[in-house]
Amino acid sequence: MARAVSVRRKAVVTLVAWTVGLAIFFPILWTILTSFKTEAQAIASPPLFFGFDWTLENYATVQERSDYFRHFWNSVVISFGSTLLGLLIAIPAAWSMAFVPGRRTKDVLMWMLSTKMLPPVGVLIPIYLIFRDTGLLDTRLGLVIVLTLINLPIIIWMLFTYFKEIPGEILEAARMDGADLRSEILYVLTPMAVPGIASTLLLNVILAWNEAFWTLNLTAAQAAPLTAFIASYSSPEGLFYAKLSAASTLAIAPILVLGWFSQKQLVRGLTFGAVK
Amino acid sequence: MATRHARTAARIMISPAVLLLLGWMLVPLSMTVYFSFLRYNLLMPGMEEWTGWLNYEFFLTDPAFFDAIGNTLMLVGGVLLITIVGGVLLALLLDQPFWGQGVVRVLVIAPFFVMPTVSALVWKNMFMNPVSGLFAHAAKAVGLAPFDFLAHAPLLSIILIVAWQWLPFATLILLTALQSLDSEQLEAAEMDGANPLNRFVFIMLPHLARAITVVILIQTIFLLSIFAEILVTTNGGPGTASTNLTFLVYAQSLLQFDVGGGSAGGVIAIILANIVAIFLMRMIGKNLET
Numbered sequence: 234m235a236r237a238v239s240v241r242r243k244a245v246v247t248l249v250a251w252t253v254g255l256a257i258f259f260p261i262l263w264t265i266l267t268s269f270k271t272e273a274q275a276i277a278s279p280p281l282f283f284g285f286d287w288t289l290e291n292y293a294t295v296q297e298r299s300d301y302f303r304h305f306w307n308s309v310v311i312s313f314g315s316t317l318l319g320l321l322i323a324i325p326a327a328w329s330m331a332f333v334p335g336r337r338t339k340d341v342l343m344w345m346l347s348t349k350m351l352p353p354v355g356v357l358i359p360i361y362l363i364f365r366d367t368g369l370l371d372t373r374l375g376l377v378i379v380l381t382l383i384n385l386p387i388i389i390w391m392l393f394t395y396f397k398e399i400p401g402e403i404l405e406a407a408r409m410d411g412a413d414l415r416s417e418i419l420y421v422l423t424p425m426a427v428p429g430i431a432s433t434l435l436l437n438v439i440l441a442w443n444e445a446f447w448t449l450n451l452t453a454a455q456a457a458p459l460t461a462f463i464a465s466y467s468s469p470e471g472l473f474y475a476k477l478s479a480a481s482t483l484a485i486a487p488i489l490v491l492g493w494f495s496q497k498q499l500v501r502g503l504t505f506g507a508v509k
Numbered sequence: 510m511a512t513r514h515a516r517t518a519a520r521i522m523i524s525p526a527v528l529l530l531l532g533w534m535l536v537p538l539s540m541t542v543y544f545s546f547l548r549y550n551l552l553m554p555g556m557e558e559w560t561g562w563l564n565y566e567f568f569l570t571d572p573a574f575f576d577a578i579g580n581t582l583m584l585v586g587g588v589l590l591i592t593i594v595g596g597v598l599l600a601l602l603l604d605q606p607f608w609g610q611g612v613v614r615v616l617v618i619a620p621f622f623v624m625p626t627v628s629a630l631v632w633k634n635m636f637m638n639p640v641s642g643l644f645a646h647a648a649k650a651v652g653l654a655p656f657d658f659l660a661h662a663p664l665l666s667i668i669l670i671v672a673w674q675w676l677p678f679a680t681l682i683l684l685t686a687l688q689s690l691d692s693e694q695l696e697a698a699e700m701d702g703a704n705p706l707n708r709f710v711f712i713m714l715p716h717l718a719r720a721i722t723v724v725i726l727i728q729t730i731f732l733l734s735i736f737a738e739i740l741v742t743t744n745g746g747p748g749t750a751s752t753n754l755t756f757l758v759y760a761q762s763l764l765q766f767d768v769g770g771g772s773a774g775g776v777i778a779i780i781l782a783n784i785v786a787i788f789l790m791r792m793i794g795k796n797l798e799t
Binding site for chain 2: 247254263267323333350353357359360362385446460485
């Protein structure tokens with residue numbers, strides 16, 4: 234067993250760890266604080282840490298001036314839409330590879346992974362031109378399609394590693410009891426697979442929410458999700474720190490919460506099961 | 510064993526995914542390759558003509574290309590260095606027992622969930638701005654002249670921003686790997702008289718080697734395609750000082766409307782990414798056997 238750790242040592246480690254943790258988190262904390270200041274207080278010198286009048290006006294301004302909620306809704310539709318569509322395609326594929334593996338299964342999995350290695354910029358021009366000619370530029374549908382395709386390999390891989398852990402004997406038993414394929418999937422597999430599917434959903438919503446290559450290149454005003462909306466602050470007019478902070482806080486808050494739930498799955502999902 | 514019926518069903522279930530990915534890979538990829546041999550400018554529609562390797566010649570002899578390759582390597586290398594060294598140190602720290610472990614873990618992981626445009630703009634304006642950024646305030650407080658990060662060290666600034674975003678990823682994976690280390694092995698080494706440094710070099714580091722490799726390979730895939738952080742901070746400048754290959758291809762094709770030249774750059778980017786991918790695939794493929 235581990236040795237008893239002296240209280241003094243533990244206190245020192247606690248101090249160091251909290252200092253480092255807060256330092257890493259500080260930019261986020263600072264953004265949240267600034268979002269509650271007035272624009273003048275946001276650039277005050279010396280900077281104000283807590284002694285300022287808390288205000289919600291930035292949040293109101295961001296919504297009024299730029300219809301923040303529409304961009305927020307675009308992000309929701311695009312990230313959940315692409316993830317759900319991806320799951321719909323991936324669940325049958327991962328199921329069959331995990332439970333009815335053939336000689337080629339490994340090759341298929343590796344090949345799927347290899348599509349993820351394709352640098353997006355290598356296919357930017359064709360996708361842009363196809364979208365232009367089919368009227369998909371600056372539409373949520375277009376982004377849902379692209380994000381589904383780029384995240385599909387990750388979704389399949391994650392599901393595959395989870396499905397692999399479901400004992401095959403249970404399926405055999407169900408088959409012996411006369412369950413057909415449909416009821417096997419519906420009543421045996423699904424309940425056991427729900428946790429894995431839920432983590433896959435969570436991680437992919439996060440990835441899609443933060444995706445900032447295709448969303449920046451394929452949207453303008455209409456379908457712009459938060460990634461693209463926030464980018465419009467790169468050429469600001471007048472004082473804007475507090476408003477930028479308010480918009481940023483709203484954009485990252487939901488995903489921070491989801492992200493903290495998905496810590497464990499993050500490692501597994503992003504390493505394609507190579508580190509668990 | 511699986512019946513023939515089940516095998517047929519399996520094949521049907523897997524085919525939508527395979528067909529979609531096949532289409533996603535082949536259609537745009539072959540278009541990019543085709544365009545790369547054309548003189549094709551979006552401002553002059555209908556004037557496309559075959560030019561052979563001309564686009565490649567122009568792209569590969571463009572000084573901006575060498576700048577971009579250099580910047581790409583610096584960006585990937587710099588971020589990897591910071592995140593691996595920082596990640597190992599942080600993982601070692603977080604692996605110790607202390608009060609509030611869960612909370613600190615959450616704080617450390619948080620930057621990974623911040624979207625690239627937000628983190629880049631927050632760092633650019635609220636920290637690195639030479640007039641009202643926090644770094645400028647700090648410099649003034651200790652009597653130094655504020656430093657204009659993005660004007661004078663654009664690439665380094667971007668490296669720092671991106672490293673902040675990816676440090677949590679490296680830390681999390683290395684911590685996961687560290688926690689799977691058998692503590693008895695460490696204790697045995699300690700009893701045999703190995704000091705902390707020796708224990709780290711001869712036991713922990715070899716154990717972490719695989720996780721470090723995974724971190725390097727996966728981050729490289731993502732870091733080769735860094736785009737948003739550059740777009741909202743420096744726009745690739747000043748000049749080409751912070752233009753990476755991804756940004757150069759974007760600028761060539763969507764800002765200068767040179768589809769042919771941009772496509773040639775895209776093909777080169779694909780070739781470079783594939784070299785990394787081959788190593789990554791081998792690592793993951795080995796793992797699949799067990």
